[in-house]
Structure formats: structure tokens, C-alpha cells
Amino acid sequence: MTDGKTPRPTARRTRLTPERESELYAAVLELLREQGYEALTMDAVAARTRSSKATLYRQWKGKPELVATALRHTGPVPLEDIDTGTLRGDLQQMVRCSDDIQMEKDTALLRGLAHAVYQNPDLHQALRELLIEPETAGYHAMLQRAVARGELPAGAPALEFVPHMLIGAFVARPLIEDRPVDSDYLDRFINAVVLPALGV
């Protein structure tokens, strides 16, 4: 969470319990859904979670890092923990670990953040380091296991575009079809687009 590049003289890091961290992350996402990124303040997080701002700043560097870590922490099962033995199984489990209501809430949340990213380079940076890069590495590992099992040709040109396809599935449904993303739809998309593009 801290990279050592910006040491703070007062950085006495008191470890929070994992339960307390989870509470904090859940409160951050709740506030994000209610108010959006711009309007979210560390004061509001402190008030909602009954913690001091000093604790928040000690534990995370600032708002962008807190938001990125909260998203990473409270998302569905980390991709690294999914390993069903087939690529289709892995993709399906990934899609099914959220229930549909949660998925609709998360879609709205991510949509708001996708916009905030372009106004806030520090948020973009934090999301890249703390969320996008670990997730991309997770996809890469999932696909490499499929290559190693002989399910996929090693050099399939679509390999690098799996995250692009899934982002398209999430963004396009509400925009074009005016319907929320749900797990049946994602299942259909994976079978109709992702697997055939990969040559499965």
C-alpha cells in the first residue's frame, strides 16, 4: 500500500485488524456509491467509520489509494484463487462469484469511477497499481494455465484482449440494451465471444 517513495515523518503504522479493514473498505464503497468520487472526502470516511483522519492517512497515502485498495479488497474472489481445471470453468466461476444485485451496484460504481479517472491522474495511478495491474496479472495467469493444459494455442492473438472484451460486455449492455449486466448475460457473452475469439 505504501511504496516507500513518500515517507511521512509521523508514519507510525498501527496495524488494523482484518475485520476493521473490511469495515473501512465497505464504508468507502458505500460512500462512493452514494456520492461519487469527487464528493467523497476523508472527513466523511472518518465520520462514517468512527475513525480519525490521522489513522486513515497513516494507513493509506490518501483518497486515491484508499479507494483503489477498497475496490481491490471487496471485489469478487481474486482471480488468483480461481482454478477449476478448465478455462471455461474459470471464466464461469469468475462471473458467478457476484450475485446480480451486487453486480448492478458495482457496474454503477465502476462507471462513475471510469469517469473520475480522467479528471484525477492520481486516482488513475492508484487504480493502475493497486487494481488494474493485479487483475491483469490474474487474467494472464488464468490464460497461461489454459495454454499449459493445451486448451489454447500459445500465441493466440486474442490473449491480450480478454480484459478488453469483458470491459466491453460490462459497458455496452446498459448503454446499448438499457439493461443491467447479470450472470446469465455474461455467460452468454463468454460462450459467444471470449472463448471463440481465443479459438476454444
Added chain:
Amino acid sequence: MTDGKTPRPTARRTRLTPERESELYAAVLELLREQGYEALTMDAVAARTRSSKATLYRQWKGKPELVATALRHTGPVPLEDIDTGTLRGDLQQMVRCSDDIQMEKDTALLRGLAHAVYQNPDLHQALRELLIEPETAGYHAMLQRAVARGELPAGAPALEFVPHMLIGAFVARPLIEDRPVDSDYLDRFINAVVLPALGV
């Protein structure tokens, strides 16, 4: 542009020349890029184009319809006008009708609008009627020609998802790769994802 559902007693429709309409649409997109949808006012459009607000309201119903029509009008060549004889050729021509600088400007513009859509149901409605539905029909016609030529199986499950894939290509590149969309990238994406997903 008007559907007759909301007749205005003063609606004396003076036809604008096509050149004048083009000027107006270009000015609307310029203002959108500068200020975003929320901040855009009919006053600003009137001032920038030296026209009266009465003319703008007579000609379009309001800001959402003016913006949607401007986007449809000044976009790349309408899909309906592309017919190279192969699906690959059609998709490639679609991608190449914008130059890269224009594409980068349009990506930023569409990103801002994608956000505004969720705050403004009337904008969503106007975009759906005046932009998304005609574009989706254009894709449908392009794909049906390919089916008729025997290039694609009639029931390919990926057929309905072509717009989703292309939207993913546009959204994911700046977000994941931190690079702008350009025509080389779109060419690679079409060859690696869209055509294989369709079974070409």
C-alpha cells in the same frame, strides 16, 4: 428530429441550409469537448454560432436532441454507406474513416457523454433514438450482407455482440493500457477478436 409528440404552437420551421447545419453541429461538438455536457448551454451554442435560441429550439427540441443529432451528423461515414464486398473490408473501412487525432478527440468526447447519459435520462433517450439505434441497424445490415454472401453462419452467437466488442476496444485501451485508440490498434483488435469470434 421532431416526432410530433410535443408540438410547439410557435413551431414555424425555417429550413437551415445543409452548410449552416454542419456549422452548427461542429460548434456543438467543439463546445462539448471544451465544457462537457452538463455545462453546455443553448445560450453558448447560440453565441458561438451567432444564431438565436429561438432558432435552435425551433429546429431541435432541446439540448439532448441537438447533441445527439450533432454526434450522428458529424461522425465518420455512416455505416450504411460502407459496402466493400467483404466483412473484413467493411470493418477496416469503418476503422479507417477517422484519422487518429480525430479519433482521440472523439474518444474523450464519448467518454464524457457516456457518463452524462446516466445523469440525464433525456440525453440517453435522444442518443438511443438518434444515434445508437441507427448505428446498431448499420451493424446489423453490414453483418446480414456478410451472412448473405456466405462469409458468416446465419446464427453465429457473436452476431449480436459486435457493438459490445468494439465499445470494449474503445474503452479498455486508455483505461488498461493508458494509450489512445488508433486505427492500427483497431485493425489488430478486429483481426484478433471480432472476426475470430464471428467464426471468420
